[in-house]
Amino acid sequence: xxxxxxxxxxxxxxxxxxxxxxxxxxxxxxxxxxxxxxxxxxxxxxxxxxxxxxxxxxxxxxxxxxxxxxxxxxxxxxxxxxxxxxxxxxxxxxxxxxxxxxxxxxxxxxxxxxxxxxxxxxxxxxxxxxxxxxxxxxxxxxxxxxxxxxxxxxxxxxxxxxxxxxxxxxxxxxxxxxxxxxxxxxxxxxxxxxxxxxxxxxxxxxxxxxxxxxxxxxxxxxxx
Ligand code: HEM
Ligand code: HEM
Numbered sequence: 001x002x003x004x005x006x007x008x009x010x011x012x013x014x015x016x017x018x019x020x021x022x023x024x025x026x027x028x029x030x031x032x033x034x035x036x037x038x039x040x041x042x043x044x045x046x047x048x049x050x051x052x053x054x055x056x057x058x059x060x061x062x063x064x065x066x067x068x069x070x071x072x073x074x075x076x077x078x079x080x081x082x083x084x085x086x087x088x089x090x091x092x093x094x095x096x097x098x099x100x101x102x103x104x105x106x107x108x109x110x111x112x113x114x115x116x117x118x119x120x121x122x123x124x125x126x127x128x129x130x131x132x133x134x135x136x137x138x139x140x141x142x143x144x145x146x147x148x149x150x151x152x153x154x155x156x157x158x159x160x161x162x163x164x165x166x167x168x169x170x171x172x173x174x175x176x177x178x179x180x181x182x183x184x185x186x187x188x189x190x191x192x193x194x195x196x197x198x199x200x201x202x203x204x205x206x207x208x209x210x211x212x213x214x215x216x217x218x219x220x221x222x223x224x
Contacts, residue, residue, distance in 0.1 A: 009219045010122050012086050016079045021215055024072050027065040028193065031143075032186055034062035039183050063151065070144045086123040093133045100126055111199065120208045122220055128199070135192040139185060146182040150175070 013021075037058050045052040080088045094100045107127035109115035118125075124132060149168030152161035153175060172178045204211040210221045 009221045011218055012084075012122060012214055012220045013218045014079075014083050014087065015218065016075070017083065017087055018215060018218055020072055020076045020079070024069065024076075025193075027068040027072065028140075028189060030061055030065040031069065032190055034058045034065070035183070035186050038062060039179075066144070066147050066151070069140065070148070073140060073144065089124050089129055090132050090137055093129055104130060111202075117206070117208060120222060125203075131192065131196065131199075135188065136196075139188050139192065143182065143185045143189065146178050146185065149178055150182060 038055075041055060045054055077091070080091050103118075104126040106115065106118050107125050110118050111127065145165060145168060148161050149165040152159060152165050153169070155161045157166075169175055169178050172181060200211050200215075204213075208223050210219070214220045
């Protein structure tokens with residue numbers, strides 16, 4: 001009996017994208033936890049003040065993870081240029097294509113339990129793309145810009161942080177405004193992560209293809 005072999009697996013996410021994804025997720029976890037404590041510090045530690053450096057360690061972890069996030073995103077941008085075409089999906093959305101919006105609406109209905117299973121996507125589905133561009137990429141760029149603007153206050157006038165991001169605080173008004181927006185940005189990212197992890201696991205169970213394992217092995221496999 002001769003029958004055509006159906007495609008079982010497609011290589012989607014190359015190793016640099018996968019490594020970046022998990023390192024980036026870890027950095028954001030550290031940034032959100034330490035950032036929360038920078039905004040709402042713990043009560044004073046008992047004992048001699050000189051024996052404690054708790055807030056110092058928290059801020060150090062925040063800044064280290066902040067550098068990791070920024071350098072990681074630069075590396076990820078580089079990979080968008082040299083990697084496969086799925087590596088570029090994070091950085092733009094085909095907003096001028098009618099079909100894109102139609103398919104996005106189809107995905108909204110699917111996630112809202114209001115339609116049958118939609119088509120199969122090899123890369124990101126249209127809704128995932130929308131969320132990843134607007135709620136992850138642009139928002140993390142905003143966090144990096146405001147974060148380094150705050151960092152420039154400590155690094156002082158003339159530092160590279162000040163020369164690159166010194167315009168941000170005057171734009172917002174004053175330092176506290178940037179703190180508040182940077183803080184609000186955290187809750188935006190935390191919301192993205194909650195929905196993102198929910199969607200990834202839900203799609204793994206209910207969708208037509210592998211999802212979480214795709215971000216580990218790089219391969220998309222299909223159930224039917
Ligand atoms: C701070 C936490 C996280 C952030 C900021 C984040 C962000 C992202 C981003 C930006 C992408 C797009 C990747 C690209 O195109 O380069 C992505 C994809 C993906 N993430 Fe996450 N992620 C996080 C945590 C997680 C966790 C915990 C899981 C597993 C449950 C997960 C599963 C996935 C999967 C499966 C994809 C690929 C989705 C697809 O095939 O369309 N992520 N994530
Ligand atoms: C996912 C990304 C990030 C999150 C969720 C985050 C979260 C936060 C939060 C919640 C605060 C406290 C704001 C307040 O209420 O005053 C904060 C402060 C701060 N963040 Fe971030 N941040 C992120 C990225 C960055 C980056 C990339 C940098 C750059 C190095 C940075 C540098 C700072 C600085 C300098 C402060 C002020 C520290 C202080 O006043 O002691 N952040 N961050």
